[in-house]
Structures are given as structure tokens and as C-alpha cells.
Amino acid sequence: MKNAVGREIPEKIGRYVVKPYTGAYTESPSGEPVHTLRTAGKHVSGDCKMLPSIEEAVKAAGLKDGMTISFHHSFREGDEIVGQVLTAIRALGIRHLRFAPSAVVNIKNPSIVDFVKDGTIDRIEASGIRGELGDAVLEGLMEEPVILRTHGSRPRAIEAGELMIDVAFIGAAAADEYGNATGQIGPNACGSLGYSFVDVSNAAKVIVITDYLVDYPCNPASISQQYVDYVVKVDRIGDPDKIGKGAARMTKNPRDLMIAERAADVMAASRLFKDNFSFQTGAGAISIACTNYLAERMEARGVKASFALGGITAAIVDMYKKGLVRVLECSQCFDAVAARAIVEEPGIVEIDNAVYSNPFSKGSMLDKLNFGVLAALEVDTDFNVNILTGSSGEMMGGLGGGPDVAAGSDISIVCLPVVRGRTPSVTKRVFTCCTPGETVAAVVTEAGIALNPAHKYYAELKEDLEKANMKLVTIQYLQELAESLTGVPAPIETTDRVVCVVEYRDGTVIDVIREIKK
Amino acid sequence: MEIKKPAVAGTLESSDCQITIRPNPGKGIDIDLESDVKMMFGETILETVRKTLEEFGVTSAEVEIRDKGALDCVIKSRMQCVICRGAEERYDWSKEDEKEWQKKQSV
Numbered sequence: 001m002k003n004a005v006g007r008e009i010p011e012k013i014g015r016y017v018v019k020p021y022t023g024a025y026t027e028s029p030s031g032e033p034v035h036t037l038r039t040a041g042k043h044v045s046g047d048c049k050m051l052p053s054i055e056e057a058v059k060a061a062g063l064k065d066g067m068t069i070s071f072h073h074s075f076r077e078g079d080e081i082v083g084q085v086l087t088a089i090r091a092l093g094i095r096h097l098r099f100a101p102s103a104v105v106n107i108k109n110p111s112i113v114d115f116v117k118d119g120t121i122d123r124i125e126a127s128g129i130r131g132e133l134g135d136a137v138l139e140g141l142m143e144e145p146v147i148l149r150t151h152g153s154r155p156r157a158i159e160a161g162e163l164m165i166d167v168a169f170i171g172a173a174a175a176d177e178y179g180n181a182t183g184q185i186g187p188n189a190c191g192s193l194g195y196s197f198v199d200v201s202n203a204a205k206v207i208v209i210t211d212y213l214v215d216y217p218c219n220p221a222s223i224s225q226q227y228v229d230y231v232v233k234v235d236r237i238g239d240p241d242k243i244g245k246g247a248a249r250m251t252k253n254p255r256d257l258m259i260a261e262r263a264a265d266v267m268a269a270s271r272l273f274k275d276n277f278s279f280q281t282g283a284g285a286i287s288i289a290c291t292n293y294l295a296e297r298m299e300a301r302g303v304k305a306s307f308a309l310g311g312i313t314a315a316i317v318d319m320y321k322k323g324l325v326r327v328l329e330c331s332q333c334f335d336a337v338a339a340r341a342i343v344e345e346p347g348i349v350e351i352d353n354a355v356y357s358n359p360f361s362k363g364s365m366l367d368k369l370n371f372g373v374l375a376a377l378e379v380d381t382d383f384n385v386n387i388l389t390g391s392s393g394e395m396m397g398g399l400g401g402g403p404d405v406a407a408g409s410d411i412s413i414v415c416l417p418v419v420r421g422r423t424p425s426v427t428k429r430v431f432t433c434c435t436p437g438e439t440v441a442a443v444v445t446e447a448g449i450a451l452n453p454a455h456k457y458y459a460e461l462k463e464d465l466e467k468a469n470m471k472l473v474t475i476q477y478l479q480e481l482a483e484s485l486t487g488v489p490a491p492i493e494t495t496d497r498v499v500c501v502v503e504y505r506d507g508t509v510i511d512v513i514r515e516i517k518k
Numbered sequence: 519m520e521i522k523k524p525a526v527a528g529t530l531e532s533s534d535c536q537i538t539i540r541p542n543p544g545k546g547i548d549i550d551l552e553s554d555v556k557m558m559f560g561e562t563i564l565e566t567v568r569k570t571l572e573e574f575g576v577t578s579a580e581v582e583i584r585d586k587g588a589l590d591c592v593i594k595s596r597m598q599c600v601i602c603r604g605a606e607e608r609y610d611w612s613k614e615d616e617k618e619w620q621k622k623q624s625v
Binding site: 391392393420421422423485486487489490492 | 532533554555556557558559560561562586587588589590
């Protein structure tokens with residue numbers, strides 16, 4: 001069958017029953033009470049939650065074959081929790097698990113592929129898979145398709161009962177013996193633990209793992225003891241060089257700077273650019289540069305923002321310190337500067353990923369966003385966006401919060417160059433549709449700005465940009481320009497076998513990724 | 519032209535390609551292509567390589583291309599260069615005289 005973005009999708013994929021995508025705002029929650037596996041607990045004075053090893057904690061939690069385990073990705077590429085836990089699980093001979101982290105970071109030695117090959121894991125549900133794991137999945141590593149969800153869709157799926165977590169493993173930069181935990185202090189401080197809140201409050205068992213045990217009570221505490229079953233102290237939760245990596249450097253690429261500046265100009269030209277506006281810019285090279293250009297324009301015009309949302313970078317912390325933004329609502333800290341700032345600054349706060357982005361709650365913060373700046377691998381002439389797969393069909397990224405931000409913000413701006421090397425990025429049809437075109441207001445490239453005539457703010461944005469003498473082009477023009485530079489690419493050939501399901505934020509299927517033909 | 523000695527043109531920088539040519543007496547044309555965009559443009563690249571060899575009348579050569587996503591015009595230029603180097607001849611610039619780009623006014 002074909003879904004509302006014209007993608008051919010099977011009705012069933014293995015055991016997965018497909019609900020086709022019908023539109024960005026058409027679906028509603030079931031109306032049932034939210035699902036959870038959390039049970040009441042009992043502890044009396046003198047009880048101890050500390051266990052000597054991860055293996056002991058896995059045993060105590062009663063992890064069995066076929067269950068679901070979860071992790072957060074706040075330690076990014078420096079994470080050593082996932083590797084240690086899966087090694088312990090393998091040693092106990094537990095198999096066929098569903099692995100459901102908030103995102104799969106690219107861990108090596110051990111690699112997730114090893115645990116799939118030996119049968120420890122047989123299903124993966126995450127925001128993205130790349131590197132060795134992504135390649136292996138596209139080559140048909142797994143029997144069951146990988147389910148990819150946006151940041152907003154994950155808490156929705158948990159509460160809808162689609163993703164019930166048996167054991168949540170929560171890596172913490174600091175914790176006390178009774179389970180109060182935080183990412184904000186300790187030698188491996190990562191800042192916000194916002195992605196783990198929904199796991200902690202809905203998993204059947206919660207295990208906190210830390211390398212920095214502090215005296216009771218741990219303060220600040222993002223994870224509350226009332227949800228935590230066991231605490232384990234290990235030698236190392238991660239690589240401090242990678243977790244605590246400093247601020248990302250400002251790009252020097254003139255093309256990226258030009259695109260970033262244009263995106264800032266689009267925001268500044270909009271009538272929504274006035275006191276108390278809100279924005280989210282993200283962590284890519286263009287995004288960080290765009291944040292700086294936006295700050296310049298705010299200073300020049302004397303405009304202050306109410307809040308910035310999502311993953312926070314040093315560039316946004318800098319704006320806060322200049323008094324340009326009142327509150328930073330931080331579901332993730334992208335660098336050490338942001339991780340430190342969350343401790344020191346009263347207006348930089350840690351938020352639950354669910355309040356950031358869950359579409360089926362009583363309100364997510366991104367619905368209050370005026371501007372969302374998004375990176376993309378590809379965009380097509382229907383304004384559909386691909387943030388997952390590269391030019392040869394390989395896995396390049398994760399869904400992250402991109403589709404959520406596009407749907408929530410008034411004006412969503414996709415920034416990308418028209419070509420990368422010989423790969424056209426503005427195409428007739430994206431290889432994988434992740435963000436539907438109806439939620440994309442503008443595409444900003446080095447060769448011009450294209451507005452989406454089907455977007456709800458088209459008329460007013462067009463008027464504002466024309467008033468500011470900004471040159472507009474059509475998306476078709478950008479596509480033809482890209483093709484005239486690169487030539488017409490041969491289509492990527494796939495088999496019929498579906499290896500990844502791409503869910504939209506409401507849990508419908510917006511696209512699938514098929515096995516690449518060798 | 520006859521390829522008399524091995525020659526190299528280009529770099530391994532992004533958006534460039536490095537082409538090596540070697541004599542291959544009596545054994546025709548052998549092309550070995552490695553490309554970041556082989557799936558999308560493998561055939562197009564091979565066509566450009568063959569066409570350029572033909573233009574220069576090269577009938578036997580071993581050609582090795584390490585492509586980092588170069589545009590077609592870049593591949594063509596690198597080919598022209600590597601053929602001339604391998605053949606130990608200068609490029610005949612008079613070939614360019616009648617071409618369209620010569621007639622365009624410079625900006």
C-alpha cells in the first residue's frame with residue numbers, strides 16, 4: 001500500500017503490523033490510560049540497593065530471554081555502559097533481547113554487531129543506527145527489521161505500550177547508594193539526562209550504574225531514588241575525553257557559513273522575530289554557525305528570546321550569558337560547556353525528553369517554538385527530508401528530534417548545500433522520507449532560498465522575505481541546478497526485504513529502508 | 519596517443535580524483551574504478567574515462583581512478599592531464615579555440 005507521502009509500504013513486516021502514515025497532524029492517541037511496567041516497591045530502613053557488579057544486578061532484576069532493555073545516549077560517543085552491560089548479559093547466557101536505547105551511539109570494542117551475531121540481541125529499536133551496525137543491518141544482519149523512532153516518538157511508544165521496557169540501565173555521572181542520580185557532577189559529567197526519565201518511570205526494573213558514588217543524598221538529582229531498584233559502581237562509565245569534549249569549533253567552510261547566515265536572515269526577516277520569540281538550532285556545523293549569526297541579529301535589533309530548546313551547545317550558552325535568551329530548556333547537552341552551564345546557571349534547566357517532544361502528551365515544548373533550524377542529508381521537490389541514508393543508501397544519521405521540531409515549530413528551516421561532492425542534496429525524490437514536506441517551511445541553500453507553497457506560513461513568510469529583499473527561488477530550480485552540476489544519478493537498487501521501519505512521531509510508518517542489492 | 523610511461527594526475531581530496539595511467543601494450547583498455555559515489559555515478563564516470571581516451575586516440579592503457587566525488591568536468595580534466603603526462607606530450611590548446619565556453623563573455 002501507499003502512504004500519504006507516496007511511499008510503497010508492505011502491510012506487515014515480519015511480526016510488525018504497519019499503520020501507514022496519513023498526515024503530520026491527523027492521528028490521535030488511543031485514549032487508553034498510559035502503559036507502564038513500573039510496579040510498587042517496598043524498602044525499609046537499613047535496606048541496601050548496592051550490588052557488587054553489573055552481572056549481579058542483571059540477575060537480581062530477573063532479566064530473561066526475549067526481554068527489552070534500554071539505555072540513554074547522553075554520554076554520546078564516550079559511552080562505556082552499553083558495552084559493559086551487554087558483555088555481562090552475554091556472560092549470563094541471556095539471549096534474544098530487544099535493545100531499545102534512546103539512540104545507538106557508535107560504540108566500538110565491543111560493537112553492537114558482535115552482540116547481534118551471537119544472539120544476545122535480536123531486535124533493535126532506536127533513533128538511528130550508523131557505522132558498523134548500520135552497514136551490517138543494511139546488508140541483512142537481522143531477521144526482524146530495526147524500528148527507528150524520533151525523539152518524540154519514543155516516549156509516545158513507551159506510553160502506548162508499543163515499547164515496554166523490562167530493565168532500564170541508567171548510566172549516571174554521579175549517584176548515591178539509594179539511587180538518586182545525576183549527569184551534572186562527577187568526572188564524567190554529561191549535563192542533562194533528559195532522555196532517561198521516561199525509561200526510569202516506566203521500566204519494570206531500573207539499575208543505576210555510576211563510577212562516582214557520592215554521599216547520600218546526591219544533589220542535584222535528576223533521577224529519583226523512588227524509581228531505582230539497584231545501584232552498581234563500576235570503574236568507568238565512559239571515556240572522559242569523549243564525554244567531556246569541549247565546544248564544537250565554529251566551521252570555517254565558507255559555503256556552510258553562507259547557508260548559516262542566510263538561515264539567520266530568514267528568521268530575522270520574519271514577523272515572528274520579536275521579543276519573546278523562541279528557537280531551536282541543533283548541533284550540526286551549520287546550526288552552530290547559524291546560532292552565532294542569530295545572536296548578532298538579536299543584538300543589533302535589540303530582540304530577546306524567551307527560550308531555546310532541545311540539545312544545547314556552547315553557542316547557545318553564550319547567548320544566554322549575554323542575556324539574549326531567558327531560559328534554555330535542555331534535553332541534552334552537546335558539549336562540556338553546556339554540561340557545566342546547566343549546573344551553574346539558574347536559567348539553564350534539564351528537561352524530560354517527553355516534555356520536549358512527545359506528540360501524544362498534554363503538551364510538548366516544541367509546539368511553542370517559533371523557529372526550528374534543521375540539518376538534512378537530502379530534501380526533494382515535495383520538501384520531504386531525508387536525515388538517515390546517504391548517497392549509496394548507507395546509514396548516515398539518526399532521526400533525532402528533526403521530524404518533531406519540523407512539526408512543532410511555526411517556521412522550520414532546512415539548511416543544506418545543493419550538492420555535497422558529487423552527491424546532489426536537492427533531489428526529485430529522497431531515498432528515505434523522514435520528515436514530511438508539509439512540515440517544512442523553507443529550504444536554505446548556498447544557491448537560494450526556497451519556500452514551501454504547501455506550508456501553513458507560506459504566504460506570510462514570503463511577504464516578509466520579499467519585504468527584506470531576499471531572493472527566493474523554487475525548489476525545482478534548486479533540484480535542476482544540483483542535477484546540472486552532478487549529472488543524473490543512477491537509482492539505488494534494493495531487494496524487497498525491509499531492514500528498517502521509519503516511524504513518524506505518531507507511530508505510523510512514513511517509510512521503510514530495504515536491503516541494498518550488492 | 520601512445521602511453522609511454524606511468525603517470526599520475528589529481529589528488530585524493532574530497533571532490534577530486536586521482537588517476538594513474540600505465541602502458542598496457544597490445545592489451546587494450548583496462549579501467550579500475552574506486553569511487554565514493556560508484557553506486558550513483560559509476561557508469562557515468564567510466565563513460566567519461568572511455569570517451570576521453572578515445573578523443574586522444576589511446577587504444578591501450580591501464581587506468582586506475584580513485585574518485586572522491588569529483589564532478590564530471592574534474593574527471594575529464596584529470597584524464598586529459600594524465601594522458602598527456604603518460605604520453606609525454608603537451609596538451610593541444612588549439613582544440614579549445616572553437617569551443618562554446620570561449621565565446622562567452624567573461625564576467
